[in-house]
Amino acid sequence: MTHDSGRTEPPAPDYRLGASERERQRLLAQGDLLRPAARALLDRIPLADGARALDVGCGPLGITDLLSAATGPRGHVTGLDADPQMIAWARESAASRHLSNVSLVHGILPSPEIPQAAFDFVHCRLLLINNTDPRQILRAMAGAARPGGWIAAQEFDWSTWQCDPPHPAWDELKSLIVPVFGGDVHIGARLPTLLRSVGATDIGVTAHVYYWRPGDLYQRLLLHFAGLFHDRITAQGTHPDTLHSLTETLRRHLDRPDTTVRESLLVQAWGRTAR
Numbered sequence: 129m130t131h132d133s134g135r136t137e138p139p140a141p142d143y144r145l146g147a148s149e150r151e152r153q154r155l156l157a158q159g160d161l162l163r164p165a166a167r168a169l170l171d172r173i174p175l176a177d178g179a180r181a182l183d184v185g186c187g188p189l190g191i192t193d194l195l196s197a198a199t200g201p202r203g204h205v206t207g208l209d210a211d212p213q214m215i216a217w218a219r220e221s222a223a224s225r226h227l228s229n230v231s232l233v234h235g236i237l238p239s240p241e242i243p244q245a246a247f248d249f250v251h252c253r254l255l256l257i258n259n260t261d262p263r264q265i266l267r268a269m270a271g272a273a274r275p276g277g278w279i280a281a282q283e284f285d286w287s288t289w290q291c292d293p294p295h296p297a298w299d300e301l302k303s304l305i306v307p308v309f310g311g312d313v314h315i316g317a318r319l320p321t322l323l324r325s326v327g328a329t330d331i332g333v334t335a336h337v338y339y340w341r342p343g344d345l346y347q348r349l350l351l352h353f354a355g356l357f358h359d360r361i362t363a364q365g366t367h368p369d370t371l372h373s374l375t376e377t378l379r380r381h382l383d384r385p386d387t388t389v390r391e392s393l394l395v396q397a398w399g400r401t402a403r
């Protein structure tokens with residue numbers, strides 16, 4: 129997108145999970161699951177009443193509702209997303225929740241729509257894992273925070289994502305999805321180093337782990353991704369019949385009453401920009 133000033137926005141990110149109604153529902157349900165962890169993160173960040181916060185890649189809601197409550201009626205929250213459909217959904221979410229101190233902006237970070245050094249807190253959740261240049265985004269997040277402000281990221285590290293009892297179909301399917309996912313699926317593990325590399329100090333880090341059982345929403349997430357990435361996986365050389373047989377074998381295993389899934393580790397890291 130080119131602006132009147134002649135500035136050029138970066139190309140739209142290749143968010144491979146799409147903006148379907150199903151993805152909207154998945155993100156909202158995921159947000160519910162991760163809400164206690166997000167609250168715990170905000171408890172660690174000293175956000176004064178009246179603070180200004182930015183949620184980058186907010187999707188259909190992100191944590192804009194929690195930020196709205198944390199910053200209070202005198203505060204302000206901006207939700208930014210690269211996808212106009214996500215922003216339309218985020219506006220619906222804000223309206224239905226009566227979030228009067230939230231504005232939703234369509235734009236790609238780094239974005240000319242986002243002022244520099246303007247926010248007390250800049251946050252992203254599950255944004256860097258879907259991007260090929262996470263450092264550039266973190267640098268832009270640090271630039272949007274005021275001197276001495278806070279930046280934080282919540283990202284998964286797929287290394288703990290495993291089923292028990294283990295099954296070869298799980299390992300094989302996961303290894304087929306990793307290279308086509310579109311970002312570093314282990315980025316959660318790198319967050320402290322990445323934050324340090326963009327000049328953040330006072331870095332903190334913690335993590336949350338989740339376990340699922342048959343019937344839980346996320347018990348079959350790997351199968352959902354296998355469906356979404358079907359064409360990319362087969363384009364890499366896996367025959368469609370092989371992929372079908374792998375997914376059906378794994379579906380039967382995951383549906384057994386004694387199979388549990390340990391979710392990816394949700395890593396939260398935060399730090400301050402230079403004063």
Ligand SMILES: C[S@@+](CC[C@H](N)C(=O)[O-])C[C@H]1O[C@@H](n2cnc3c(N)ncnc32)[C@H](O)[C@@H]1O
Nearest residue numbers: 141185186187190209210211214236237253254
């Ligand atoms: C996995 S979704 C996460 C949504 C939300 N943060 C949550 O936790 O529910 C990632 C979102 O980031 C958006 N996105 C990806 N790259 C972006 C960028 N550079 N600037 C703004 N939004 C971006 C995508 O359009 C998508 O809506």
